[in-house]
Amino acid sequence: MGRNLDNLFVYPKQLMDEESMSVVRLVRQWSDKEIVTRRMEYREDYEKLFTLKRKMLCIDLGLQKLTIPADLGGFGWNSPLKAPALLALACETGRADASIGILSAASWALFLMIACQHNHNDKLCDSLAARYSDETVRTPALILTGPGRTGMQTPLFFGRSILACAEKSETGFTLNGEDLRPLIAGGMADFFCVVCADGNGKPGIALVSGDAKGVKRGPSILMTGLNACGNAQIDFNHVPVPVENVLDQDRNIEELYSWLNLLLGGVSVGAAMNFFELLADWSDNRTIKGGVMLKENPLCASVLADVAEEIALARLLLGDLAAIVAEQTESRPETIRRTFTYAGMIGHRVQQGVMHAMNRGLELMGSAGYAKEWHVEKHWRDVKTIQSILYGVAAEAPLKMDTARFFYNCTEI
């Protein structure tokens, strides 16, 4: 440890103001003091310490209110201009624990979708802000698009199936859907952010309270990683949803995906930076061939270089994406579509690069790579989970279609 990560993995800081930098420094201190330097203790008592440390970050440091508008009692980071700073925070939290990172990122993304100036939904902001302003850690679960089932024709969001349906009722909307799969946290969520379609198949987003009548959670799902984000399948059976809780513009979904690609990319890069630290520590005193320092062997050095290179490039790419997102201060469909496409391309590259880095690093570490004691295997499992759930379905195929549509005006794919 003790390496200066920001000197090693450079990223553009010109879009970060002093306030942002100080919050990032604060979270780095939290991460170092509470988790990174106490890995063993954290691992052995994970369930309890995860809750405790997350509460410290969300409530004591106040990061839960980060993207809540200032006039509603938040930090007021509800602006695309804060994208670079939010990315840096996603990295810092991901470096500590990807589960804490992804839960924070989901909350931030949610407010950014409804509280950015160009996209402001007053009523929904008020009610969500009130919910976020007490001393309880809040957990959203995102139910996005994914695979459909053979034999069913579902409404689509660029080819991906929308399995929840929000139909107009006398008082607002009624939400239905079976066996819906949140990205994470279905079993522990306070509320759900659900991509749904209306009776005509038009996509939108509904926000549903976790304790609403008609919400049913399935048994917990065992997953590869992100084990603290207890997931479960969700059924919505005639769940009433107020009118203001439904966002009925395509652009909302595109913006949500853009933020998620940016912030979850940040979480994965953060995890990868800690992976790098652990690998670098390990390689500092390992020998091969009866006494040669491992890192001084050209083959091993080239593997170590691969790891660093992938992480460094992923961080740079995300910095570029943050700059693109930061420019999106208006709701012109073509701008939103461009950002959505770039976020998909860069998000895909970043997750792929980080996984490649980790796979290469594990190759070198051998048994230390897969022993839980060394902790790198947790980062590896967590990031793989993020990568797969972020794709939603069919690996990179839907993203390639988005890209082809944007660059070549394809209309049939």
Add this chain to the structure above:
Amino acid sequence: MKHIDEFSRSEEYISPFDRHFRRLLRKTIEESIMPFRRGYDEDWKDHHLIEPAFDRIMVGLGLQKGLFPIEHGGMGLANSDYFFRAGYMVCEELGRADTGFAVALGVTYWPLLVISVDPYVNKRLIAEFAPMFCDTNKAVFAANAMTEPQGGSDIENLGLLGGKTIRTTARLDGDEWVINGHKLWPTNSGGVSKLFGVPCTTKPGSNDPKDFAFIYVPADLPGVTQGGAYEKAGMAADKNGDIWFEDVRVPAWYRAHGPGRDAEAFYQLIPFGQVMSCAFLTGAMMNLYERLYEFVSTRTYNNRPLKENDAVAGIIGRIAGDIDICRILGYESAMIGDRRNKPYGKPLISEDVVGRIRNIKDFVSDRAVDCFGKAMDVLGLYGADRDWDIEKHWRDIKIVQLWMGGKQLCQMEAARYFFNCETL
């Protein structure tokens, strides 16, 4: 394609053992492992779920007796013409269900192979240890206690280092060897094994193969201490831990063959271990195909089954193609092993065999890691689910890629052979 058995392998390579035994083995595995494997991760310490399955496979089907000669109650596989291919079949079938389970069985053969396979046969030791494995109704495990804390994969790099980094010592005291040292990570340690094969040095720091000794140590002898099992990313059916040998005394004739020949016989483990690693991988990949087939047939993108979308078909077509090619290569590696005594074959310890087999294992490992990672992405939201089994294999097969010196040692052995490298 109708069935996983249609993945390619040369028909000429199929052994009589395969023809008669595979179906029975598969049926037993499907009854005793596959329905329970999703619970194995949580069973890593106690093996409550895992142990009964071992009893059924290793004792019920007699696989733990596999190497021993028929006159000792075994199956006589070690001296058959199809030892590697038979092993491949068993490990492939087990790998399809659980590679951790497969390696626990495969490694039980490992130390015994040093005394069982021509031209390195020690009949007295075979007779000594046969009852331990053949006359019992409980699963019995053996382990190769190779890796040492300071040495990493040096022990698998015997060709270059000649054992000079080994710190576990064997000192002859009258008619007994006295063994001292610390080993870690062997498969079937963590309190599981009844018998260890222990690579030692009779002269610390020497790289003379004559100073390398391979000595058998029953696990219940005074001075043998085993630590608890490590917690790992996967492969819960395979326990690993520390073993300490403190003034452990065994009869002098527990040494496998004697100066020089111990190192040669021990080195056979490398090709055997790598071929069986290929078998674990292709078995797991065949199960990947089964699970992926179900997903891409029942789930849709653009309201059509995933497999009927051209872009997705491009991805899953590559995965199935890789499985097909890897299986051909895996069987070829087994055949290289089974040609060892033929006029046109090469000894297992030759650079030729080691280089080629390491190369195949490296290639198959890389493809397996890629295929499983990609398959998880095809499943998307469901890729990380235990219920789809692919994620478990993904965690397990990464371990197969890393062990026995991992990728880099495979690359070095291949370079040494193919380019006649002299200093690496």
